Amino acid sequence: MPIINRIADFHPDMTAWRHDLHAHPELSMRESRTSAVVQEKLKSFGVDEIITGLATHGVVGVIRGNGAASGRAIGLRVDMDALPLQEETGLPHASRNPGVMHACGHDGHTAMLLGAARYLAETRNFDGTVYVIFQPAEEFEAGADKMVKDGLFERCPMEKVFGLHNWPQAPAGTFLWRSGPVMAAVAFFDIVITGKGSHGAFPHQGVDPVVVAAQIVGALQTIISRSIEPIEGGVVSVGSISGGDAYNILPERVHMKGTTRWYKPSVGDAIEDGMRRLATGIAASFGASAEVRYNRHVPATLNDPDATDLAVHAARTVAGEAKVRHMRSPTMGGEDFAYMLEAKQGSYLMLGSASGSNDPLLHHPRYDFNDEVLPVGASWWAALAEELLPRG
Numbered sequence: 223m224p225i226i227n228r229i230a231d232f233h234p235d236m237t238a239w240r241h242d243l244h245a246h247p248e249l250s251m252r253e254s255r256t257s258a259v260v261q262e263k264l265k266s267f268g269v270d271e272i273i274t275g276l277a278t279h280g281v282v283g284v285i286r287g288n289g290a291a292s293g294r295a296i297g298l299r300v301d302m303d304a305l306p307l308q309e310e311t312g313l314p315h316a317s318r319n320p321g322v323m324h325a326c327g328h329d330g331h332t333a334m335l336l337g338a339a340r341y342l343a344e345t346r347n348f349d350g351t352v353y354v355i356f357q358p359a360e361e362f363e364a365g366a367d368k369m370v371k372d373g374l375f376e377r378c379p380m381e382k383v384f385g386l387h388n389w390p391q392a393p394a395g396t397f398l399w400r401s402g403p404v405m406a407a408v409a410f411f412d413i414v415i416t417g418k419g420s421h422g423a424f425p426h427q428g429v430d431p432v433v434v435a436a437q438i439v440g441a442l443q444t445i446i447s448r449s450i451e452p453i454e455g456g457v458v459s460v461g462s463i464s465g466g467d468a469y470n471i472l473p474e475r476v477h478m479k480g481t482t483r484w485y486k487p488s489v490g491d492a493i494e495d496g497m498r499r500l501a502t503g504i505a506a507s508f509g510a511s512a513e514v515r516y517n518r519h520v521p522a523t524l525n526d527p528d529a530t531d532l533a534v535h536a537a538r539t540v541a542g543e544a545k546v547r548h549m550r551s552p553t554m555g556g557e558d559f560a561y562m563l564e565a566k567q568g569s570y571l572m573l574g575s576a577s578g579s580n581d582p583l584l585h586h587p588r589y590d591f592n593d594e595v596l597p598v599g600a601s602w603w604a605a606l607a608e609e610l611l612p613r614g
């Protein structure tokens with residue numbers, strides 16, 4: 223069985239839903255329209271129950287199978303939010319919200335799970351309960367964590383939970399899987415360096431925070447190379463430095479911000495300690511001061527080996543053996559599904575979505591979700607439900 227035939231029938235509908243969501247993107251924790259669209263569709267599919275209000279805009283559709291009521295249950299989860307980015311695709315379904323764009327394909331994820339929900343509500347060829355989970359705020363504010371804290375797994379008791387992300391680096395319709403670590407832990411940091419403003423011609427009368435910032439940027443790169451065991455991975459990236467606005471004025475303050483990534487908790491602690499030590503120590507040595515704000519965003523995404531075997535089996539059912547590939551190494555991308563996997567066994571796969579050989583990647587202003595894979599992802603969700611909750 224490649225794509226489930228009945229789901230292939232939904233391909234034009236899923237494409238239309240995806241284009242509608244794409245044209246109306248919403249930022250993290252502001253997904254009110256998207257949430258309403260999802261609820262309305264689930265209602266029209268005749269799901270048994272719709273749970274709302276988890277993490278504000280989160281939606282869970284409850285679908286009960288036709289089996290002998292085994293009491294078993296699984297969860298299928300997607301994300302719904304968009305990014306603060308100005309779209310440059312020029313497509314007919316391009317974003318109508320200036321500065322907001324579905325550049326990570328969460329529009330496609332949502333459309334795929336809606337397609338699966340429609341199929342599952344129509345066929346109910348499983349024994350137990352499937353929870354289809356539409357999560358807000360994956361990009362910022364960790365909506366998965368909020369849903370867990372709002373009682374997702376108490377209100378929807380389930381054995382396992384599964385997630386997926388489209389992956390434009392891999393050919394459309396392939397699945398990539400990995401047991402254990404698959405996505406990194408993420409933190410965001412701000413460093414504010416305060417010196418003493420002065421005339422650019424009289425630097426000796428001030429304390430120049432620009433020079434201090436330059437020293438700190440270089441030194442931060444030694445955290446990974448000199449204080450982390452080389453075999454362990456980690457990243458420290460300064461993404462922005464701002465301070466001053468004129469040719470001849472040395473500013474009072476410089477604000478730096480960036481992100482760090484790691485897998486092992488001890489590496490995460492070493493990165494944070496190193497950053498605080500270097501930033502404050504270097505600033506002090508120049509007669510300036512540095513304030514470090516360090517926010518841990520998500521833990522590492524860790525796939526359970528047994529759940530991964532089941533996810534891979536369903537992927538092979540849909541795509542065939544040759545299109546289901548092992549990921550040699552985890553990625554340094556982050557994913558708040560990690561919070562659901564901390565609370566519940568499960569697995570997170572990548573679904574290849576390249577339409578050519580040079581597709582714009584995730585978070586790029588010319589990226590667009592590849593509609594070709596909509597029935598592939600939807601069939602995987604449906605296959606998971608039917609394989610994990612077989613009728614007796």
Ligand SMILES: [Zn+2]
Pocket residue numbers: 325326361584585
């Ligand atoms: Zn993203």
Ligand SMILES: [Zn+2]
Pocket residue numbers: 326327328360387
């Ligand atoms: Zn994403």
